[in-house]
Amino acid sequence: MTQMTFWCLAGAFVAMACGTNVFAAGPRVLADGIQPVDIRLQPPKDLNGYFPFEVPETVEDWQDRRAELRRQLLVSQGLWPMPDKTPLNAVIHGKLDQGDYTIEKVYFESMPGFFTTGNLYRPIGDAGARPGVLCPHGHWPDGRFHDAGRQQVREMIVGGAERFEDGGRSPLQARCVQLARMGCVVFHYDMMGNADSQQISRDIVHGFAEQRAAMNDAENWGLYSPQAESHLQSIMGLQTISSIRALDFITTLPDVDAERIAVTGASGGGTQTFLLSALDDRVKISVPAVMVSTGMQGGCTCENASLLRIGTGNVEIAGVFAPKPQCLIAADDWTKEMATKGFPELKQLYTLLGAEDQVELHSFIHFPHNYNNVSRAVMYHWLNTHLQLGHETPILEQPYPRLTAEELTVWDDVHPRPVAGDEFEVGLVHAWTSDTRRKLDELRPSDLTSLQAYRDTVGGAIDVIIGRRLPAAEDVEFEEAAKTDDGTYLTLIGLLRNRPRQEELPITFLYPKEWAGKVAIWLSPLGKAGLYSDQGQPTSEVQRLLDSGVSVVGVDLLYQGEFLADGKPIERTRRVENERESAAYTFGYNHTLFVQRVHDVLSVISFVRSDKREPEEVYLVGLAGAGPWAAAARAQAGDAVDMAAIDTSGFRFANVHDIHSPDFVPGGAKYDDLPGMLALGAPGKLWLAGESGALPEIVAAAYGAADAENAVTLDSVSDSTASDNTAADDTDSDNTATDNTPAVAVEWLLRNE
DSSP: OOHHHHHHHHHHHHHHHTTOOTTBTBOOSSOTTOOOOOGGGSOOOOTTSOOOOOOOSSHHHHHHHHHHHHHHHHHHTTOSSOOOOOOOOOEEEEEEEOSSEEEEEEEEEEETTEEEEEEEEEESSOOSSEEEEEEEOOSOTTGGGOOOOHHHHHHHHHTTSOSSHHHHHOHHHHHHHHHHHTTOEEEEEOOTTSTTOOSSOHHHHTTOOSOOGGGOOSSSOOTTSHHHHHTTOOHHHHHHHHHHHHHHHHHTSTTEEEEEEEEEEETHHHHHHHHHHHHOTTOOEEEEESOOSSSOOOOSGGGOOTTTTTTOOHHHHHHTTTTSOEEEEEESSTTTTTTTTTHHHHHHHHHHTTOGGGEEEEEETTSOSOOOHHHHHHHHHHHHHHTTOOOOSSOOOOOOOOOOHHHHOSOOSSSOOOOOSHHHHHHHHHHHHHHHHHHHHHTOOSSHHHHHHHIIIIIHHHHHHHOOOOOOGGGEEEEEEEEEEOSSEEEEEEEEEETTTTEEEEEEEEEESSOOSEEEEEEOTTGGGGGBOTTSSBOHHHHHHHHTTEEEEEEOOTTSGGGOTTSOOOOSOOOOSOOSOOHHHHHTTSOOHHHHHHHHHHHHHHHHHTOTTOOSEEEEEEOTTOHHHHHHHHHHHGGGOSEEEEEOTTOOGGGOOOTTSTTOOTTTTTTTHHHHHHHTTTTSEEEEESSTTSOOHHHHHHHHHTTOGGGEEEOOSSOOOOOSSOTTSOOOOOSOOSSSHHHHHHHHHHHTO
16 A cells, blocks of 8 residues: 555545544545546646557467457548448549650549549559559648759758759659659559648648537538547548558559559658558558657647557557568657667567568668658668569669649649538538448347347447456455444445556445345446435435345546545546647547546446455446446446446437537447447346437347347336436536436336346
8 A cells, every 4th residue: 555545545534433424425535635546637648648569478469459459440540340432433644754654643532522632653664563552642841742942952962861853852753753663553642631632621631720610510510520520530531541542543453463562651641651551451561751659649630530549559550560561761750769669669579470571670860850862762672672673772763854733733624623622521521421320220230140240340349439348357456445334234435446557446335234145336427426315325226225235336437526626527628738629639549538437437347246255246327427338338348237227318429519528439429329339238138218218229129139128128217308418427416316217227126136
């Protein structure tokens, strides 16, 4: 026991011994003004944090972790399930003959009406199927049309970064030309908001800073809105879709060998390189430049998505590509420590997989952030080796005639620009939503086989969204602070700890002296104080359980009860210091408060289920605003919960209109919303209230598929009515029931024992 914990617990002992009315809001575990020692009270992690990679001990462990991580990437990008791959309707036009290579202008529909644009570089001559190389670019001004200017390139030449003026003025064109001269078919495509990809403006794609009231609409929303985040729709996700469809495009060209595909890009293009390489098995060789590190993870909105880097980072994501050939390049930026922080672990992973020679790092920390000639030369050598191009080394980049934006643009009078702007953006995310809705409707379970398929997709997504299942019994421990004899029952208070997670919860156990082997976990917006009336006695419903021999547990979830230094319920959640109002900057690295509270419930369930007293049954009760936490926890806890009594109060994640609401959950609405979580609890016994007299269709379908229709009871007796969707918010309630829902729920529990 730490010294701080000792004095905190001592304060509770003194209060009880002196007869202080500690039960006015439930018994305190810690002294007044002292908060739990919980890592989540520290500042939230942001993109500038430290992201180490811990290599698993065995190949089997890595395979499990890799599958888990790949699913997290797909869910975060809005690609679980993958949107329909509709016809590309590719247009290739405007061929420019450059002597030993050609340049063509390309656009195709990554999604209906949403165009990916770029240039296709091809070697001259018929040599059969050639290797294909995708080149996503980073944050160079004007993207594909970038021109550094004469003065800047002359300085780079003098400094040794470049050899030729045109190559230095457009390092993006330079690498495409050289790779084409080496015998590769190269597709250089636009990142959104750059060059020819202007359907969503650069200001929105890369410069978004403030939530747009007009785009925060329950039916017709835009990107970055709470609704878009709740459906996991992001700029990064759209860019990743473009990259996948670019891969579709290049692999179907008749002159491309689909078994020899490489991807290379720097900065933001490096982000797309390692992400696409992790997600799509068709990529065989990867060269992400100046991006993979344990430091800064990507500063632009186009490089961040909610859920993406929770519990992981760019080095581990790059590791998903192992054991295939991967070459990394570092510079004097956030990658400068890669040689000692990140790459040794990546090398260890490749060694574990028997591919030690398939990964390299080249550190050029005497140059700033770049993809200069020195770095490109490393890439040429790597692709020459692993694409088996057969060129004599070293490969020296040669001069080429740099083209202007006017010469490279895909749009002209015959090929006019597509529609753009806010209306297009709303229509695009609406189509994305409809695509997902259709796929989930197709998954609606009707038997055990289809129920398992639903669990694989929806349950797999919820695993990522909640980010945790039931903790191992040995990871959760209870430190008792005080015990009192209250006549027919005992009261124990103390701290419940999830040790590996460094989480600590004030908790109360009420044990009837004639225990029937049953335990009810009672969740409340008031925390463990929800067990008590204003008079300091158990509420009538809790007392009813105690009288029936059921032990009752109350707990302060994160930012409840003793977590609140000022005693005031939290109204808006914390955010990282980044002033830009994109949810991904906070929730791409940290779980939301709602989810963290679900983690707490799972810790309680794990401890109760594994208690040495070996309870016969465990009940989970979530009423009066706590129903959504209970539904989410039940989805993750499986058969560790025997019965659940849940009042949803009509709550839906889709109706949360603030990314810093305590109820906000990225992805919460996408997978059948709260009813989807309830459906995952089938065939476990469920009492459900707050649904306006109708069992949600997906819940009915899941229980029907499990042949367990009788296991779910829809409340039609109490006076509970749907709320204004503040179901899980903390309130200033006097904790007096305003309807008979708790009484009906308790009677159902006791009747179904």
